[in-house]
Amino acid sequence: MRYKPDDYMVMVANCIPVKGYSRSIIYDLYRETFDFIPNDLFDLISKYNKQELAQVFGDTPSEFHHVLDEYIHFLLEKEYILLTDRPNELACFPDLNLEWDMPATITNAIIDIGSARFDIADYTGILRDLNDLGCTHLQFRFFPGYDHRMALELLGALNDLDMLVEVLIPYDPSQPPGYYVNLYRQFQKIQSITVFDFHGNLDFFDSEDYRPFAQYVRFTAEVISDQSHCGIISPAYFSVNIPMFTESLQFNSCLNRKVAVDQFGNIRNCPSLTKSYGLINDSDLKQVVHSEAFRECWTLNKDKISICRVCEFRYMCTDCRAFVPNATDKPLRCSYNPITCEWN
Amino acid sequence: MILVVSEKNDQSTYEVMQWLKRYNVPHFRINGEDVLNIKMLDLNKEVILDVQGNEIPLSKVSVLWYRRGSFNFRKSVAENYEGIIDTESKVLNNYLFKYLDTKKHCLNNFLYAFVNKLYVLELAQDAGLNIPRTFVTGNKGYALDYLKNEREVITKIMGSQFLIRNTGTIKMAYTEQVSDQDINGFADSFFPSLLQKRISKRYEIRAFYFDGRFYSMAILSQGNKKTETDYRKYDHELPNRAIPYQLPGEVEDRLKVVFTKLNLNSGSADLILDNNHHYIFLEINPIGQFGMVSKPCNYHLEKKLANHLINHGAEYDVTLNEGHRCKGK
Ligand code: SF4
Ligand code: SF4
Numbered sequence: 001m002r003y004k005p006d007d008y009m010v011m012v013a014n015c016i017p018v019k020g021y022s023r024s025i026i027y028d029l030y031r032e033t034f035d036f037i038p039n040d041l042f043d044l045i046s047k048y049n050k051q052e053l054a055q056v057f058g059d060t061p062s063e064f065h066h067v068l069d070e071y072i073h074f075l076l077e078k079e080y081i082l083l084t085d086r087p088n089e090l091a092c093f094p095d096l097n098l099e100w101d102m103p104a105t106i107t108n109a110i111i112d113i114g115s116a117r118f119d120i121a122d123y124t125g126i127l128r129d130l131n132d133l134g135c136t137h138l139q140f141r142f143f144p145g146y147d148h149r150m151a152l153e154l155l156g157a158l159n160d161l162d163m164l165v166e167v168l169i170p171y172d173p174s175q176p177p178g179y180y181v182n183l184y185r186q187f188q189k190i191q192s193i194t195v196f197d198f199h200g201n202l203d204f205f206d207s208e209d210y211r212p213f214a215q216y217v218r219f220t221a222e223v224i225s226d227q228s229h230c231g232i233i234s235p236a237y238f239s240v241n242i243p244m245f246t247e248s249l250q251f252n253s254c255l256n257r258k259v260a261v262d263q264f265g266n267i268r269n270c271p272s273l274t275k276s277y278g279l280i281n282d283s284d285l286k287q288v289v290h291s292e293a294f295r296e297c298w299t300l301n302k303d304k305i306s307i308c309r310v311c312e313f314r315y316m317c318t319d320c321r322a323f324v325p326n327a328t329d330k331p332l333r334c335s336y337n338p339i340t341c342e343w344n
Numbered sequence: 345m346i347l348v349v350s351e352k353n354d355q356s357t358y359e360v361m362q363w364l365k366r367y368n369v370p371h372f373r374i375n376g377e378d379v380l381n382i383k384m385l386d387l388n389k390e391v392i393l394d395v396q397g398n399e400i401p402l403s404k405v406s407v408l409w410y411r412r413g414s415f416n417f418r419k420s421v422a423e424n425y426e427g428i429i430d431t432e433s434k435v436l437n438n439y440l441f442k443y444l445d446t447k448k449h450c451l452n453n454f455l456y457a458f459v460n461k462l463y464v465l466e467l468a469q470d471a472g473l474n475i476p477r478t479f480v481t482g483n484k485g486y487a488l489d490y491l492k493n494e495r496e497v498i499t500k501i502m503g504s505q506f507l508i509r510n511t512g513t514i515k516m517a518y519t520e521q522v523s524d525q526d527i528n529g530f531a532d533s534f535f536p537s538l539l540q541k542r543i544s545k546r547y548e549i550r551a552f553y554f555d556g557r558f559y560s561m562a563i564l565s566q567g568n569k570k571t572e573t574d575y576r577k578y579d580h581e582l583p584n585r586a587i588p589y590q591l592p593g594e595v596e597d598r599l600k601v602v603f604t605k606l607n608l609n610s611g612s613a614d615l616i617l618d619n620n621h622h623y624i625f626l627e628i629n630p631i632g633q634f635g636m637v638s639k640p641c642n643y644h645l646e647k648k649l650a651n652h653l654i655n656h657g658a659e660y661d662v663t664l665n666e667g668h669r670c671k672g673k
Contacts (some may be wrong), residue, residue, distance in 0.1 A: 012564075012585055012587050013587050013588050013641075014585075014586075014587055014588070014640060014641070014642075030583070030585055030586065030587075030640055031582070031583060031585075079564065082564065086621060089621070091590060091592075092589055092590050092591070092592070093562075093587065093588075093589065094588050094589075094590050095588075096588060096641070096642055097588070097641070097642045097643060098642070099642065101644060101647060103359070103362035103363045103365065103366040103646075103647070103650075104362070104366070105366065134362060134365065134366055242639070242640075242642050246642065
């Protein structure tokens with residue numbers, strides 16, 4: 001790939017470099033991937049975006065020109081920059097609009113159900129409220145001791161609502177594993193099922209009938225007895241895209257527009273957070289989520305979290321606010337150190 | 345009430361309606377798939393539609409958003425009468441959309457949703473835009489002459505995009521380059537086809553026009569041989585970059601003239617910036633997919649469109665009280 005000294009380099013607007021303590025990342029929000037870059041390349045892009053290459057070379061001591069050449073080739077090859085030799089074309093490339101908004105008042109919800117007994121009507125009432133609030137993503141987490149018949153009724157109640165559900169459920173040894181595949185097939189709103197505490201074998205997925213469902217119905221030996229398994233931060237959960245990036249810039253990437261009901265019927269920001277806003281059988285969910293107090297944690301973005309604020313992953317990483325020593329500390333379940341760039 | 349006319353699986357319609365729902369604004373959606381009837385049409389008085397059991401008095405409609413589709417009065421009739429029923433349906437559709445056009449604020453209208461590609465190219469040229477040299481012929485000699493003069497020539501359909509589904513395969517009309525061999529293989533006389541000089545492109549631009557403004561996106565496809573002629577042939581491994589774009593003011597002004605002449609207050613325009621940095625106008629699609637521009641550029645067009653409908657609804661609507669129009673969060 002060729003370039004000329006009188007070319008101007010233009011950073012592609014939906015690829016955004018983010019600086020970390022020891023290295024930076026270009027977030028490719030369009031192709032939904034990313035590349036690590038050294039911090040001096042970050043500085044170079046910030047300083048010389050929409051400037052003439054001749055100037056970049058002029059400002060750089062000649063013994064570093066070969067590094068510069070490498071950088072430019074890398075940016076061109078990844079199509080992170082485009083070149084133009086016409087200065088009047090520069091105005092055609094505006095920055096990305098960084099606004100984030102969604103029509104839903106609540107975008108996602110977690111409902112935990114364990115051995116505590118509430119009326120099915122209390123739960124269906126919550127589902128209807130969530131639907132009115134525009135919620136489209138629901139997680140049902142059933143813990144040991146849950147009432148299976150009620151679970152089936154609740155899954156059925158979703159048929160008339162505008163939301164998809166992820167289900168987490170303990171394995172019942174009296175059922176063949178195929179039972180859970182049939183659940184997936186039977187309830188149209190189930191997006192995925194994770195069956196935990198399963199220690200058998202999964203040979204049945206080899207059969208023609210079941211194979212297509214293996215990606216939606218997962219089995220794991222992990223034992224999940226309550227909400228405390230949540231909040232793990234790992235590259236497997238990173239997501240690079242415009243909604244995630246723009247939401248993280250302003251809001252908490254886990255709690256913003258989320259509501260949860262813990263297994264004891266408490267309305268909370270998340271099942272693992274301690275503050276309760278009332279029980280489902282005597283509080284109005286809609287009122288709760290419109291209250292200032294409930295929304296306070298929504299604006300706790302990564303720039304306010306110590307250590308995370310200098311981490312290059314901060315706008316692709318889900319921020320857990322439940323498992324933290326102090327309100328604005330880095331999540332305990334993240335083992336990444338942005339100073340050394342190592343996962344411990 | 346905001347009336348939305350669309351088709352069943354249109355994602356953009358769904359997203360705009362999520363916003364209307366959020367703002368708690370009365371709205372009703374009719375899909376081309378819904379079978380409707382006319383409860384009554386009392387000229388100069390009232391029109392009441394019956395949409396699968398829902399009674400919709402058009403007097404209560406303040407704003408129409410026409411996205412796609414039409415009113416479907418299909419009734420099962422003996423085969424020989426289908427043509428007559430179609431004609432009668434057309435009369436009703438034209439009247440109803442004309443009624444909405446004259447009495448209500450409309451964001452697009454069925455009446456203007458079908459544009460003629462050739463006429464639009466002429467309009468664009470009259471408005472001062474560059475267009476590719478365009479030639480229609482069904483004659484082998486003329487086609488070969490044209491090819492000789494213009495060297496690189498493409499062909500594309502004159503009508504709207506179509507899909508032909510055959511067992512297991514889908515055929516779609518792509519823009520294709522035409523060679524001597526292609527034409528030599530034709531009969532002396534063939535179906536009139538549109539030929540256009542191929543334009544070397546620096547990038548392609550899709551500009552969504554709405555409420556007097558353009559929201560544009562450039563599709564950088566030059567580095568990628570496969571998609572050079574038609575970027576819809578996606579390279580699935582590495583999608584062509586699409587980035588927010590700002591057209592120069594004078595190009596926007598000229599495009600606006602074309603949209604206005606076509607009675608369109610929203611739609612998509614396709615252009616190319618050629619290697620000499622000239623903007624070349626290609627076509628206008630009145631019911632273009634704005635989601636594909638809105639998402640990569642983060643324009644939030646779905647929200648802007650909903651706000652536009654709501655604001656215009658407020659101007660005209662006498663049946664709503666303030667409580668129905670809670671704006672903002
Ligand atoms: S705050 Fe932590 S524990 Fe709570 S839902 Fe988010 S990730 Fe899970
Ligand atoms: S340090 Fe913070 S931002 Fe970085 S990966 Fe861990 S939790 Fe995410």
